[in-house]
Amino acid sequence: MDWQAISLSLRLSTMTTGILILIGLPLAWWLASTRWRVKFLVEAVIALPLVLPPTVLGFYILVAIGTRSPLGQAYEAITGSRLPFSFQGLLLASVLYSMPFAVQPFAAALSTVDRRLMEASYCLGVGRLATFFRVTLPMAWPGILSGIVLSFAHTVGEFGVVLMIGGNLRGITRTISVSIYDQVEALDYAAATKTSLLMLIFSFIVLAITYALQRKPVQVWMTR
Amino acid sequence: MKRTSKILAAALVALTGIFLSPARSADPADPAASTAAIKVAAAADLQYALEDLVKEYNTKNPTATVAVTYGSSGKFFAQLQNGAPFDIFLSADIEYPQKLEAAGLTIDKIFPYAVGRVVLWAPKTTPVDVQKLGIKSLLEPAVKKIAIANPEHAPYGRASVAALKSLGIYDQVQSKFVYGENIAQTAQFAQSGAADVGFVALALAVSPKMSNVGSYWEVPFDAYPRMDQAGVILKASGHLEAARAFRDFLFSPHGIEVLKKFGFSLPEK
Numbered sequence: 001m002d003w004q005a006i007s008l009s010l011r012l013s014t015m016t017t018g019i020l021i022l023i024g025l026p027l028a029w030w031l032a033s034t035r036w037r038v039k040f041l042v043e044a045v046i047a048l049p050l051v052l053p054p055t056v057l058g059f060y061i062l063v064a065i066g067t068r069s070p071l072g073q074a075y076e077a078i079t080g081s082r083l084p085f086s087f088q089g090l091l092l093a094s095v096l097y098s099m100p101f102a103v104q105p106f107a108a109a110l111s112t113v114d115r116r117l118m119e120a121s122y123c124l125g126v127g128r129l130a131t132f133f134r135v136t137l138p139m140a141w142p143g144i145l146s147g148i149v150l151s152f153a154h155t156v157g158e159f160g161v162v163l164m165i166g167g168n169l170r171g172i173t174r175t176i177s178v179s180i181y182d183q184v185e186a187l188d189y190a191a192a193t194k195t196s197l198l199m200l201i202f203s204f205i206v207l208a209i210t211y212a213l214q215r216k217p218v219q220v221w222m223t224r
Numbered sequence: 225m226k227r228t229s230k231i232l233a234a235a236l237v238a239l240t241g242i243f244l245s246p247a248r249s250a251d252p253a254d255p256a257a258s259t260a261a262i263k264v265a266a267a268a269d270l271q272y273a274l275e276d277l278v279k280e281y282n283t284k285n286p287t288a289t290v291a292v293t294y295g296s297s298g299k300f301f302a303q304l305q306n307g308a309p310f311d312i313f314l315s316a317d318i319e320y321p322q323k324l325e326a327a328g329l330t331i332d333k334i335f336p337y338a339v340g341r342v343v344l345w346a347p348k349t350t351p352v353d354v355q356k357l358g359i360k361s362l363l364e365p366a367v368k369k370i371a372i373a374n375p376e377h378a379p380y381g382r383a384s385v386a387a388l389k390s391l392g393i394y395d396q397v398q399s400k401f402v403y404g405e406n407i408a409q410t411a412q413f414a415q416s417g418a419a420d421v422g423f424v425a426l427a428l429a430v431s432p433k434m435s436n437v438g439s440y441w442e443v444p445f446d447a448y449p450r451m452d453q454a455g456v457i458l459k460a461s462g463h464l465e466a467a468r469a470f471r472d473f474l475f476s477p478h479g480i481e482v483l484k485k486f487g488f489s490l491p492e493k
Contacts, residue, residue, distance in 0.1 A: 067307040085308045167308045169263060170291040185294070185408040186271055187415055187433040 001194050004171050005179035012087070012175060013155040016094040020102035020151050023095075025144075028106030029132065047100045054097070058164025061093045065165075085167035090175075093165055094155045102151040109143020110136060142213045149213075153206040157199070262466045263309060264292045265300040267316030267453065268408035269340060269380065269425035272433075273486035274314075281473055288466040296406035298377020304329060304458065311461035312470065316340060316407070316425075317379035318454040331459045337474055338488035340451035341426035342383050343440040345411070350420045354441045359388075361421065361441070362397045370400045371413035371422030379451060380407040384423035387448040414438070426487035452491060 027046075031039065049057055065072045065083035075083050083089035113136050121131040137144065159177040166173030168182070176195065183192035266274055271294050282289040293310075300313055301320040305327065314337065315321050321334045344361070346354040352361045362370060373381035381403070388394040402418075404410030407425050414422030415434055429440040455474075457467045473479055480490060 062306065082307050082309070084306055085303065167303050167310075168293045168295065169309070170293070171261075174293075182294070185268070185406075185412050187412060 001191065001198070002174075002176070002179040002183075005174050005176045006195075006198075008087075008171065008174065009156050009176040012090060012094060013152045015091055016098055016155045017102070017148055017152045019091070019095050020098060021148065024099065024102040024106050024147070024151075028103050028110055028147075029136075031103070031107045032110035046103050049097045050100050054158075054160025055164060057097060058093065058161040061089075061096065061161070062165045065089055065092065084165055085169060085173060087172055090162060090166050090173050093161050094158060097158060097161050098151040098154045101154045102147045105143050105147030105150060106140075109140035109147070112143070113139045146210045146213045149206055149210055153203065156202070261289050261291045262311040262461070262463045262470060264290055264312045264314060264470070265304070265308070265310040266292050266294050266314040267297045267300075267379070268294045268406040269316055269427045269453075270294065270314060271408050271428065272431040273427050273483055273488070277474070277479060277482050281470065285469070288463070288469065290470055294406070294408060296374070296378040298379075299406070302377075307460070309460065309462075310458055311463055311467040312455060312457055314453070314455040315379070316451065316453050317382075318452045320379075321454045321456040324456055324458075329459055330456045331461070331464070332457050332468070334454050334456050335471060335475075336452050336454040336491040338453045338483050339491055340380065340383070340453050341445070341487055341489070342380060342387060342423055342443045342448060342451070343426050343429045344421055344443060345414055345424045345429050345434065345438055345440040346421040347414060347417050347438040349417050350438075352421070353439075354421065355439050358441050359391050359393055359443070362393060362400070367420045368400060369402050369413075369419040370397060371404055371410045371419035371424075372401050373407045373410045373423070374403040374405060378404075378406050378410075379453075380410070380423070380425055383448040383451050384443075387423075387443045390447045391444075430485075430487045453488075 031043065062084055063069060065075070067073065067076070067082060067084075072083055075081075081088075083092065117139070118131050118135055121135045122128070126134065156175075157177060158175065159181070162173065162175050162178055163181075166175070166178065168174050168178055174182070176199065180192050180195050180199070183189075183195065264274075264278075270292075274292055278290050278292055297315040297317060297320050300308070300310070300315070301323065304310060304313060304324060313321065313324065318334070318336060321330070324330050325334060344354050344359065346352060346361070351366050352364045354361045357364070361367060372384050375381035375385045385394065388397065402413060404413055404422075407428065410422050411424040411428045411434060413419040414424065415437065423443070424434075424440075426440075426442065428434055429438075455471065457464070457471065461467050474483075484490070
């Protein structure tokens, strides 16, 4: 089995999920609490990767970060390295690609939290940030966790975008799904079967966890 | 709302930090990171021939190992134009390397390393004797799907189409085509029986994985333009010396012997 690809996929997914927590939570919180009339436009943009073919997304990202784009040139001028066909480029693409899988469950979970509880917290003199971490977040936790699990799993399974902008480089951009594709093309069915089976088991466990989390009533936190 | 914007700002700063951090290939246990691995983009027909050579090369040169990515030459060409970090490009034709040279992306001379051959391959499960019937086997009713490499970006696909046209059969069989993304995927379509026959590289057909489960008919050499396969070293390569060493290894008597074993004929000169 291609352990290098597996470890790369895990590293990519962990970092993607970490970034998505950092930017997804504030974004979801804003979506859940804003009364802005054109909020639906922002929601549509975030959900785009759900319906866009990965090839379209990959193509746009490749053009956007390529050596001919201002963004790509600026990145190269600052860091001295290039984004396409690099781990950083893959990370950027993964964050965009998996964003709806984090933000949507986050926003759904945060919007179910009873506003009166937060207001009570404010009245008791607790700041907004502290209220978010001590009241809102714990109450929305099952939804947050399923967002984390889903975005992690979705990044592990990513294929089209990786193929478009990754370049299939061993140890740098050859993720587990691309590695399986390679093994099939090399007629190495034994290896492909093993890796695929691992992915199947992994996916099942992830979904089982997700549904188990959704089954848990939110009241667990309320009755404390 | 002020607090929210503070969190947003903090997240942005953290993000910038991650992206601006120097390109690091992470853990030292990672073999691709710890040694000066040269990256080779190779046409998919080299899959098996190169596999043996690279394994050997890497045991002999543990400090400058070679990692190969296989794919269609046209796709690699597009990626290299966009700055893909390969050191060597082994194309299945000579035009792509020439175009890269014209674009000023290469260093040293283009080196033709082999001449490719196209064969018509059928798995044992297809009830058609390709060795006996040759190109006519495509007209058999049992042949419903013909795997062919995508002529848009795979040189073998272009050669297959040219051969079918010059043998005067293209229009009759065109509707049966299924396109592989590169020649290895095309071979996989036929090898798995998903397609009844396939136009594949001789170098793939002679590998044990395919020769054990099927047979082939060699498309007449004069039915398609000669497939000169050439390679080139990329200017952006960070490991010029190592790349040159591997190129020379390909042209060593042993390298030539292996290429011959896989059905490649050698370019004259």
